[in-house]
Every structure is written in structure tokens, then in C-alpha cells.
Amino acid sequence: MSENLLERTTADVLRSILDEATGDLVVVDPNGTVIESLVDIAVDYDGDLPALNVLADDRLLKDVMDDFLVAADAADLVDDGGMALRELDGDADNTLLVGEDELYAVVAADEQVAALSADDDEFIADAYETYRGRFDDAERFNLRTPAISRIRTTLDEDIGEAVRADFDGVLESLETARGDGDGLDEVTISLLVAAKNDVLLYDISKWGEDVGIASKATFSRTKTRLEEMGLIDTEKVPIDVGRPRLRLKLGDDSLRDADSGELASVAHRMLN
Structure with a gap:
């Protein structure tokens, strides 16, 4: 009993x-x-x-x-x-x-x-x-978020071990990841760690869409907002055919000086 x-x-x-x-x-x-x-x-x-x-x-x-x-x-x-x-x-x-x-x-x-x-x-x-x-x-119940193990595996394979390690570091520093003022959402986190590692916008947004985090359009809109607020910079990278692609960079010294465990808190202060 x-x-x-x-x-x-x-x-x-x-x-x-x-x-x-x-x-x-x-x-x-x-x-x-x-x-x-x-x-x-x-x-x-x-x-x-x-x-x-x-x-x-x-x-x-x-x-x-x-x-x-x-x-x-x-x-x-x-x-x-x-x-x-x-x-x-x-x-x-x-x-x-x-x-x-x-x-x-x-x-x-x-x-x-x-x-x-x-x-x-x-x-x-x-x-x-x-x-x-x-x-x-x-x-x-339709749970649309992909499993964290799949996110980590594909991020490691498609983007790189350093980006996956920074992604994990940011998640470990957060109590919530909603993007509603109390935390950063998953798209913002992905873009910030990509910018920390000089990843192309095309690569991180394609990964994000393929794994089921968000569409390329959502990544693009979020990138524009972060760029307007000074968190992210971009530089054009020419390719053989088509329009140049954009390489993501962190746009502020306080972000560039932050390790992965500090990145979210610095970004949160700048967004608010």
C-alpha cells in the first residue's frame, strides 16, 4: 500500500x-x-x-x-x-x-x-x-519542437563541434528559453552562437529549417532584428554563382568578449 x-x-x-x-x-x-x-x-x-x-x-x-x-x-x-x-x-x-x-x-x-x-x-x-x-x-498533443538529442547531433555534424559546444553552453546558462522577455528563444540562440563562430546565415538557417526549429524566413527576420539592435553584424561572402552569402559576426565587444555561458545574459541585457 x-x-x-x-x-x-x-x-x-x-x-x-x-x-x-x-x-x-x-x-x-x-x-x-x-x-x-x-x-x-x-x-x-x-x-x-x-x-x-x-x-x-x-x-x-x-x-x-x-x-x-x-x-x-x-x-x-x-x-x-x-x-x-x-x-x-x-x-x-x-x-x-x-x-x-x-x-x-x-x-x-x-x-x-x-x-x-x-x-x-x-x-x-x-x-x-x-x-x-x-x-x-x-x-x-502535437509537440513541434525537435528532440534536443537530434538538435545536438545535427548541429555537430552540419555546422561544427564548436558551435554545438557553444549552443550547449548557452542552454546550460538559461532558466527559460521563451523569447518573451524572460529568455532568448531558440532561433536567437542559434544565430548568436553561429555569429560567435563566423558561420554563414545560409548554413545555420538551412540547418534550423531541416531540423525543425524554424523556417529560413524566421531565421532571416530574427537576424535582421538582431542586426538592427547591434547584436549581430554581417559581411558578404562571394560565391561562384548567385548572390553573395552573409557571414554572421557578433556586433558588440561585450558579446565578443563573452564565453558561451555569459553570451545569453549579455544578449538579454542588450535586447531589453
Whole structure:
């Protein structure tokens, strides 16, 4: 029989539940913090991760997945079969984590988070059957962000190891990557690390479109905005046939002097 869990954070509660789970889990009507914490825990989980079948409000999923850092990790989990995301029709009374042998309701109060467990085996079995059925019947959530592992592999192969290393360094320095004033989006990050390494706009935008980050047009518009704001410069590179291509350069000494871990914070200050 499962026991009630009382922890300091949502992440601590969820990690305890995953450690105790004996099979797959249906995660019903989670809030944004639960989804982000599940993704963060699952990508680095040490042990046999139970399959996480997330049944959540589609508007909430879209909002959470607007953060590239969360979405790219979630896409890895989806690709590997560790997580499935589906749209909840209606809602539940609480955030639930339901397995064949366990049922928890996650409740936050003041500075603590609890997972309150059910102790009736028949009720748990009925709840699992109910919510597993709702999950199986639900619409699959369209996660458009490519998996972070694919991004890293193709960036390494198509653009270069140094650019991939700088890309990783920028991501590690960020708490969010939304591009809404709280962080830099994935296109801006890609262009900045490309400029740090003197990469052609054509090459980074083609890579970005091929891997599924954004279209070439989006890369071009973002480049223009960054150039107008002084973050990026370009120089023309002649080619044998057609118009010259543009080589990206960092446009400010503070950016040129920054390492990959500092690049995002310097760029963020300049953009704001």
C-alpha cells in the first residue's frame, strides 16, 4: 500500500512517486510546475523510468512547451517512449498520478507539497482503468519542437563541434528559453552562437529549417532584428554563382568578449 508523501518541493514529491511506481503512470490534469518537473526529472532519471502518460489541458501544454528548454527535452522523452502527451477533455478535481497499484493526489500548501495516497485497492484499480481509458481516447498533443538529442547531433555534424559546444553552453546558462522577455528563444540562440563562430546565415538557417526549429524566413527576420539592435553584424561572402552569402559576426565587444555561458545574459541585457 502506498503511503502519503510530504516533501519541500513538487520535484521531490514526483521523484518519490517515480521511485515507488511499479508500472506505467497516468498523470492527470497536471499544472505547469508538475509538467516541467516531470520532464526535468525524467531526462536524468537514474533507474527504470515508468512510462509517463500525461493527460493535460492543451492550452497549458502549449504554454509550457513554448519554453524551448522544456520542449526539446520532452521531445526526447516522447521519441524514446518514456513520455506521451495527450489533451485532456475536461478536467479533474486534482492533479493525479495513477498506476495499477498506486494513486496519488498532489496538493501544495504554503512551502510544502504533499502526495496523498489512496489505500483501497479496488478504488485504485477502478481509477487506473478510468483514466487509462481517457488517456487512450484522448487526442495526441502535437509537440513541434525537435528532440534536443537530434538538435545536438545535427548541429555537430552540419555546422561544427564548436558551435554545438557553444549552443550547449548557452542552454546550460538559461532558466527559460521563451523569447518573451524572460529568455532568448531558440532561433536567437542559434544565430548568436553561429555569429560567435563566423558561420554563414545560409548554413545555420538551412540547418534550423531541416531540423525543425524554424523556417529560413524566421531565421532571416530574427537576424535582421538582431542586426538592427547591434547584436549581430554581417559581411558578404562571394560565391561562384548567385548572390553573395552573409557571414554572421557578433556586433558588440561585450558579446565578443563573452564565453558561451555569459553570451545569453549579455544578449538579454542588450535586447531589453
